Amino acid sequence: MQLAFHQVDAFSDRPFGGNPAMVYRLDAWLADDLMQRIAAEHNLAETAFLVREGQHWHIRWFTPTTEVPLCGHATLASAHVLFEVYHEAVERLDFICRSGALSVTREGDRLWLDFPAILPSELGASLVVQAALGVEAVDVLSSNELFVVLESEQAVLDCKPDMAALAKLPWPGAIVTAPGSRHDFVSRYFAPAIGINEDPVTGSTHCSLIPYWSRRLGKLGLTAFQCSARGGELFCRLEGERVKIGGNATLVASGTLMLGGAGNLISNL
Template structure:
């Protein structure tokens, strides 16, 4: 069996920046073990698999270590592949996922994710979080992820977590964030518990970041930058119980996986 794959740098207009994702458009589903093996072989933060079903495109995401319930950059990458490689004619693609219905639209030269807004609640025990991240937080919130607010953009850049300690905390990962100098806010994302020490650009974390900063800054349209080594710019809108996350994508490689 041979399977075509496409590697896309999401949230970037040029190669070798943003967040790389591998995309497989399948005719039928592979078994879970094989999809996990394929994701481990590529060893990118996410490998996405999409299959057209009666209700729409079903999408699943795998890190090198596990399947995850939501991934923004690999959804953006999957939509880019369906639009640009497979020439889907619609301006909107609807996806079915573990996290419910998602969509991606083409608008003003960008791709826009439509994801659920997630409200984070205050976390009382700051000390364990502070020790794992090696910083003194201004505010600590949590949902399925930690949302840790720092005093400045420079504090976000300088953050050097203890990955072993961070992996033991009862959250998928930790977002550190602060007001930005050239953007409304900046962030970084660490998730060693699911096999990603640092993710270059993370769409799904903005489900928490956008509602938080929209309230703090009293605005519903924001710009964001993920301050990883590769970096990536995100355009953000809060629309009721949904967030819209806009960005660019670049195809960097296509090939064939040989399973025979």
């Protein structure tokens, strides 16, 4: 069996920026353990698998170690592949996943994710959390992720977590965020518990970041920057109980994965 794959740098208008994701458009689902092995083979933050079901696409995402319920950058990458490689003749793609219904709309060169808004709730200062992240927190909140507000963009840049300690906390990962110098807010995301020490650009964390900063800054439209080593710019809108997350995407590689005997994997790029 041969499977085509496509690697996309999401939230970047050029190669080697943003967050890389691998995308597979399948005719039918592979076994779960095989998809997990493929994701581990590529060793990117996420590998997305798509199967058309009626008028929408069923999408699943795997880190190198586990399946996750929601992923923004790999959804953006998947939409880019469907539009640019497979020439889907629509302006909006509808997806279904474990977290519900999602969509991606094309507006010029920019793609817009439509995700649920998740307003984080107050958790209170925690010495354990601050020690794991190596920070002095202004505020600590919780949504589906640990959500830690810092004083400044420089404090976010300077954050050096203890990954072993962070992996023991009862959240998949930790968002650190602060007001930005050139953007409304900045963030970083660490998730060693699911095999990602630091994610370069994370769409799904903005489900919480956008409503938090919208309320704090009194704005519905926001600009954001995830200040990892690769970095990525996100354009954000709060629309009721939904968030819109806009960004560019760049196809950087396509190839073939060949499944040999006994499930052996051979990738040709």
